[in-house]
Amino acid sequence: MISNLAVAILNGIVWGLIMALIALGLNMIFGLLHIINMAHGALYMLGAVVAWYVIELTGNFWIGLMVAPLCVGFIGLIIERGLIRTIEDKPIITIICTFGLMLAIQQLVLMIFGGSPRRISPPVAYRFPLFELQYPAMRIMIALISIAMMIGLWIFLRKTKYGLWMRAVVQDREMAVALGIPVTKVYMWTFVLGSALAAFSGVLAAPIVSVEFMMGREVLIMAFIIVIVGGMGNLEGSVIAAIMISLIQGVGALFVPPSIATVFALAFMIIVLLFRPQGLFGE
Amino acid sequence: MEKKSKKKAEVVLKKEISRRDFIKTTALGAAGLSLSSWAPVPFTYGAQPPIKVGMLNEYTVFATEYGYWLGKVGRAAIAKINAEGGIAGRKLELHEYDTKANPAWSASMCRKMILEDKVDLIMGSIHSGVHLACFPLIKQYKIPLFSGGSMTYEFTGKDSLSLHGGYYIRNHSHARSQAVAAWKFGFDNLGKKWTFLNADYAWGHSLAREFGSRVRAAGGKTQDIFAPPTTQDFIPFLQKVNPDTEVLFTAFLGSSGLGVLRQTVEVGLHKRLQRFTVICTTEGIGQEVVGKESIGAYYIEYHPRHLDQLPKELHPYEIAYRKAGGVDKDGKEVGNPKVTIAGSHMYSMWIYPYMIKLGIEQSGWKDSKKNMDLIKAICSLKLKAGPWCPVGDLVMREEDHQGFNDFYISRVEPDLKLKILEIIPKEKSMYEPETDLRKIV
Numbered sequence: 166m167i168s169n170l171a172v173a174i175l176n177g178i179v180w181g182l183i184m185a186l187i188a189l190g191l192n193m194i195f196g197l198l199h200i201i202n203m204a205h206g207a208l209y210m211l212g213a214v215v216a217w218y219v220i221e222l223t224g225n226f227w228i229g230l231m232v233a234p235l236c237v238g239f240i241g242l243i244i245e246r247g248l249i250r251t252i253e254d255k256p257i258i259t260i261i262c263t264f265g266l267m268l269a270i271q272q273l274v275l276m277i278f279g280g281s282p283r284r285i286s287p288p289v290a291y292r293f294p295l296f297e298l299q300y301p302a303m304r305i306m307i308a309l310i311s312i313a314m315m316i317g318l319w320i321f322l323r324k325t326k327y328g329l330w331m332r333a334v335v336q337d338r339e340m341a342v343a344l345g346i347p348v349t350k351v352y353m354w355t356f357v358l359g360s361a362l363a364a365f366s367g368v369l370a371a372p373i374v375s376v377e378f379m380m381g382r383e384v385l386i387m388a389f390i391i392v393i394v395g396g397m398g399n400l401e402g403s404v405i406a407a408i409m410i411s412l413i414q415g416v417g418a419l420f421v422p423p424s425i426a427t428v429f430a431l432a433f434m435i436i437v438l439l440f441r442p443q444g445l446f447g448e
Numbered sequence: 449m450e451k452k453s454k455k456k457a458e459v460v461l462k463k464e465i466s467r468r469d470f471i472k473t474t475a476l477g478a479a480g481l482s483l484s485s486w487a488p489v490p491f492t493y494g495a496q497p498p499i500k501v502g503m504l505n506e507y508t509v510f511a512t513e514y515g516y517w518l519g520k521v522g523r524a525a526i527a528k529i530n531a532e533g534g535i536a537g538r539k540l541e542l543h544e545y546d547t548k549a550n551p552a553w554s555a556s557m558c559r560k561m562i563l564e565d566k567v568d569l570i571m572g573s574i575h576s577g578v579h580l581a582c583f584p585l586i587k588q589y590k591i592p593l594f595s596g597g598s599m600t601y602e603f604t605g606k607d608s609l610s611l612h613g614g615y616y617i618r619n620h621s622h623a624r625s626q627a628v629a630a631w632k633f634g635f636d637n638l639g640k641k642w643t644f645l646n647a648d649y650a651w652g653h654s655l656a657r658e659f660g661s662r663v664r665a666a667g668g669k670t671q672d673i674f675a676p677p678t679t680q681d682f683i684p685f686l687q688k689v690n691p692d693t694e695v696l697f698t699a700f701l702g703s704s705g706l707g708v709l710r711q712t713v714e715v716g717l718h719k720r721l722q723r724f725t726v727i728c729t730t731e732g733i734g735q736e737v738v739g740k741e742s743i744g745a746y747y748i749e750y751h752p753r754h755l756d757q758l759p760k761e762l763h764p765y766e767i768a769y770r771k772a773g774g775v776d777k778d779g780k781e782v783g784n785p786k787v788t789i790a791g792s793h794m795y796s797m798w799i800y801p802y803m804i805k806l807g808i809e810q811s812g813w814k815d816s817k818k819n820m821d822l823i824k825a826i827c828s829l830k831l832k833a834g835p836w837c838p839v840g841d842l843v844m845r846e847e848d849h850q851g852f853n854d855f856y857i858s859r860v861e862p863d864l865k866l867k868i869l870e871i872i873p874k875e876k877s878m879y880e881p882e883t884d885l886r887k888i889v
Contacts, residue, residue, distance in 0.1 A: 169687050176683045272508065279787060280512025282703035284710075284737045292714060298687060299716035373711075374680040375703035375737075379510065383678050418684040423675050424648055 168296030181411030190362030196398030206381025207270035212364025241360025282375035396447025498541035502567035510549035513732025522797035551581035587613035597793040606882035619851035627658035629877035639694025648674035705729035713741035753779035802836035847881035
C-alpha cells in the first residue's frame with residue numbers, strides 16, 4: 166500500500182506540474198486581458214501538432230520543443246491583433262469568439278493532420294525502478310523542465326522591465342497608460358506568451374499522451390478548474406492548485422474508483438468556491 | 449434537298465419486305481437484345497426513381513479514424529453497385545451525414561434523412577449511442593438501419609424487438625461474439641488470472657463482463673479496473689493491477705488505446721504479464737505509431753490488416769476490395785502511408801450494399817411497404833466468399849439479424865506486423881440467439 170501511495174504521490178506531482186504549465190498561460194491571459202480563452206486547449210494541441218511535423222522533418226524532439234511555441238506564439242499574435250483586440254472589452258463576445266476559434270482550429274487540424282492519433286517518441290527512454298513498478302525518467306525530466314519554465318516566468322515577471330509593465334497593467338490599467346506604458350503592446354505580447362506557453366506544454370505532454378486534434382479538450386476543462394481554484398490571475402496559485410488537484414485525483418484513485426476520484430477534485434473546487442470565491446490564493 | 453429526302457422516304461415505305469429480310473432483321477434484333485443484357489446497363493435517369501441510401505458516420509469530434517474509412521468504403525461500394533447497373537435497374541443515391549459522435553445530433557440527422565431526404569435505408573456509424581438514439585425513429589418510420597460497427601451485443605439481444613422493432617441489422621461482430629470466439633485462446637495460451645483495464649462505459653463494461661464471466665466459469669480469476677474513456681495518464685490505474693495477474697486485457701479507443709499499451713511498457717508490466725486486446729483499440733492507427741511498446745501484444749482481429757495474413761483463397765477478392773477502397777497490402781492508404789485502415793470494421797460497409805442488392809432481388813422490394821420482407825431476405829443470406837464478401841463466408845442469422853464471420857488471433861511481431869496465430873471459424877463465435885425476430889409480420 167505504501168509503495169502504491171508513493172507512486173501515486175510522485176505521479177500526482179509530475180502530472181500536476183505539467184497541468185500547471187498549461188494553466189499558467191490561461192491564467193496570464195485572464196489576469197491581464199480578462200479574457201476567458203476557450204481556444205487555449207486548441208493552442209496546446211496545435212503546439213503538439215507543429216512539433217510532430219518538425220520532429221518528422223528533423224528527427225529531434227528538442228528542435229520541436231523550440232520551434233512549436235514560436236510558431237504558435239506567432240499564430241497567437243495574429244489572433245490577438247486580428248480578433249481579440251477588436252472585442253477585448255466584451256467578455257461574453259470573447260468567450261463565444263474564442264470558442265469558435267477552438268472549433269475552427271480543431272477542424273483545420275482534422276483536415277490537414279487527420280483524425281488518427283500520432284506519436285512523439287520520448288527523447289529519454291530510461292526507466293528507473295520504483296517499488297513493484299518502473300517509472301519513466303522522461304516524466305521526471307518533463308516535470309523539471311516545467312519547474313524551470315515556471316522559474317523563468319517568475320524571473321521575467323519580477324525582474325524585467327516588461328514584467329513590471331505587465332504587473333502594472335494588471336494593477337491599474339488607466340494609471341499604466343498615464344505613466345506611458347504601451348498597454349496595447351503589453352496585451353499583445355501577453356497573449357503571444359500565453360499561446361506559446363500552451364504550445365510548449367503541448368509538446369512536453371506529447372510523449373506521454375498522443376497527438377490528435379481533440380487532445381486539448383480534456384486538458385482545457387482541468388486547466389479552468391486549476392485557474393478557478395488557484396485564483397484567477399494568480400500564477401503561484403495556479404501551480405499549487407494544479408499539484409493539489411492532481412494529488413487528490415491520483416491518491417483518491419487508490420481508494421475509490423477513478424471516476425469518483427475525479428468527483429473529489431470537483432468537490433474540492435466547489436468547497437473552495439463556497440468559502441473563498443476568489444480562489445485559494447486570489448485577492 | 450427536301451424533295452430528295454421525301455422521295456427516299458417513299459421508296460422505303462413502298463419497299464416490300466421479303467421473308468429472308470424479316471428473319472435476318474429479327475435474328476439480329478434478338479441477338480442484340482440478348483447481348484445487351486450481358487453488358488452493364490447504363491441508367492436511363494428519370495426512368496425509375498433511385499433507391500436512397502442514408503449514411504451516418506463519425507467524421508469529426510471522436511472516432512474519426514473509423515468514420516473516415518467506413519465512409520470511404522461505403523462510397524466505393526455504392527459507386528461499384530451503380531457502375532454495375534444499380535439494383536433492379538435503379539441507381540443508389542447516397543445521402544451522407546456526420547454524427548459528430550453525438551447521439552442527440554445524430555437523431556436529428558436521422559430524422560432529416562427519413563423525413564426530408566426520404567431515404568429508403570440507413571447504414572453506418574460505429575457509435576452505439578448513435579444507434580440507440582436512432583432506434584425510436586427507425587422503429588417509428590420502419591426504416592432498416594445497418595450497423596457500421598457498434599459493439600453493444602444487446603442490440604441484437606433479447607430486447608431487440610422493443611429497442612428497434614427488428615429494423616436493425618448487423619453483419620459484423622460485437623462484444624459477445626468476440627468473447628465467445630476468443631476467450632479460450634487467451635485462457636489456454638496466455639493465463640488464467642486476468643485483469644480488465646477498460647474504458648468506463650458500456651463497451652468496456654460489456655467486454656469485461658463477457659470475457660470475465662467465461663474466464664471465471666472455467667476456474668480463472670478476474671479483476672476489473674475501469675478508467676474514464678479519454679484517460680491520458682494510465683499510471684494511477686496500472687499500479688492497481690494485481691501482482692499475480694497473468695493477462696492484462698485492455699479496451700480503449702483512439703489516443704487512450706495507444707496510451708494504455710505504451711504506458712504498460714513504460715511501467716514495466718509487460719515483463720510479468722501478457723497483453724490481450726481487441727483490434728478496436730488500434731483501428732486506424734498503425735503499429736508504428738504505437739511503437740515497439742506494442743511488440744508481443746495479442747489482438748483479436750475480425751479481418752486481418754495485412755494482406756499476406758489472410759488465407760490464400762481470399763486473396764483475389766481482398767486485392768479487388770482493397771483496390772476499390774484505395775488500400776495497399778499492409779493496410780495503409782494508397783498514396784498516404786501515414787493513414788492506416790480500420791480494416792476490422794470497414795468491411796461491413798462494403799458488404800451491405802451487396803446484401804441490400806440480393807435482398808431486393810429476392811424479396812421483390814420496390815418501396816418501404818415491403819421493408820420487413822427486405823430485412824427478412826437480407827437476414828437469411830448465407831454469403832460465400834467473393835468479390836463482395838472478402839472476409840470469407842458470412843452467415844446472417846434470421847432470429848436476431850446478427851452476422852457471423854471468422855475471427856483471427858494475432859500478435860505484434862518485432863517488425864511491428866500483426867501476425868495471425870490462429871483463425872477461429874465463425875461457428876465458434878456463435879451463441880444461442882436471445883430473441884426470434886422471424887415472428888414479426
